[in-house]
Amino acid sequence: xxxxxVFALLGAALAVGLAxxxxxxxxxxxxxxxxxxxxxxxxxxARLLILQLLPGTQGIYGLLVGFIVLSNxxxxxxxxxxxxxxxxxxxxxxxxxIAIGGLISGYAQGKCSAxxxxxxxxxxxxxxxxxxxxxxxxxxxxxxxxxxxxxxMAI
Numbered sequence: 001x002x003x004x005x006v007f008a009l010l011g012a013a014l015a016v017g018l019a020x021x022x023x024x025x026x027x028x029x030x031x032x033x034x035x036x037x038x039x040x041x042x043x044x045x046a047r048l049l050i051l052q053l054l055p056g057t058q059g060i061y062g063l064l065v066g067f068i069v070l071s072n073x074x075x076x077x078x079x080x081x082x083x084x085x086x087x088x089x090x091x092x093x094x095x096x097x098i099a100i101g102g103l104i105s106g107y108a109q110g111k112c113s114a115x116x117x118x119x120x121x122x123x124x125x126x127x128x129x130x131x132x133x134x135x136x137x138x139x140x141x142x143x144x145x146x147x148x149x150x151x152x153m154a155i
Contacts, residue, residue, distance in 0.1 A: 001080050001082075002080070002082045002083055002084070002085070002088070003085045003088060004081075004082070004083025004084045004085045004086070004087050004088025004089070004091075005073065005075065005080040005081065005082065005083050005088060006088065007083075007085065007088030007089050007091065007092040008069055008073050008075065008083055008087075008088045008091040008092065009069075009070075009075055010092055011069060011091050011092035011093070011094065011095030011096070011099075012065070012066040012069040012070055012075070012091075012095060013066070014092075014095055014096070014099040015062045015063075015065040015066045015069070015095040015098050015099045015102070015148065016059075016062045016063055016065075016066040017062075017099075018062065018099040018100065018102060018103040019058045019059055019061055019062025019063075019065075019098055019099055019101075019102025019103060019106065020058075020059035020062055020063070020102075021103055021106070022055075022058050022059070022102045022103035022104060022105065022106025022107050023055055023056045023057070023058045023059030023060075023062075023102070023106040024059070024106075025055075025106060025107040025110060026054075026055025026056070026058070026106040026107050026108070026109050026110025026111070026113065027052060027053070027055050027056050027106075027110060028110065029055075029107070029110035029111055029113070029114050030051060030052040030054070030055060030110045030113035030114050030117060031052050032114070033113070033114035033115075033117040033118065034048035034049070034051065034052045034117050036121075037117055037118075037120065037121045040121065041121070044120055044121070044124060047120050047124065047127050048117055048120060050131070051113045051116050051117050051120065051130065051131065051134065052113060052117075054109055054113050054131075054134045054135070054138065055106050055107075055109040055110040055113055055134070056106075057138060057141060058098075058101075058102035058103075058105055058106035058109070058141045059102070059106065061098055061102055061141060061142075061144070061145040062098050062099065062102045064145070064149075065095055065098045065145065065148045065149065065152070066095075068149065068152055069091055069095065069152060072152065073091065087155060090151075090155045091152060091155055093151075094148055094151035094152045094155060095148055095152070096148075097144040097145075097147040097148045097151070098141075098144045098145050098147075098148040100144075101140060101141055101143070101144025101145075102141060102144060102145075105137050105138070105140050105141040105144070106141070108137050109134045109137040109138060109141070112133045112134040112136075112137050113133075113134045115133060116130035116131065116133050116134055117130075
């Protein structure tokens with residue numbers, strides 16, 4: 001395995017780990033808020049669950065980028081491509097937008113979801129509007145995903 005392969009593997013690991021960590025934090029924050037509302041009104045479970053799940057997408061985006069890197073460079077099949085160091089560094093840096101963007105946006109989306117869960121607690125008829133707040137954060141996770149995929153495909 002070359003140093004380029006190591007850098008590419010490190011980029012994939014960061015994409016999966018950091019974006020997944022951001023999702024775990026976000027889903028945890030939203031889940032705490034949802035559990036509190038459930039103690040008062042269990043009939044709101046479905047709406048609360050949807051809001052809790054929204055921050056989980058960043059982890060999926062990081063996983064997608066990780067799989068793209070692993071499959072494009074032979075790391076998934078066990079036959080590494082023997083990337084040059086510069087190419088491996090390019091892949092590493094291409095993974096950073098979703099790694100860092102996923103970490104930050106996953107946690108921020110969890111906080112927005114928790115606030116939206118507060119809306120559902122008091123005004124359940126405002127469910128559609130309450131989803132807009134965490135959805136705005138999702139926009140930046142999607143942009144980070146897009147940049148990472150485009151950069152990886154350009155290498």
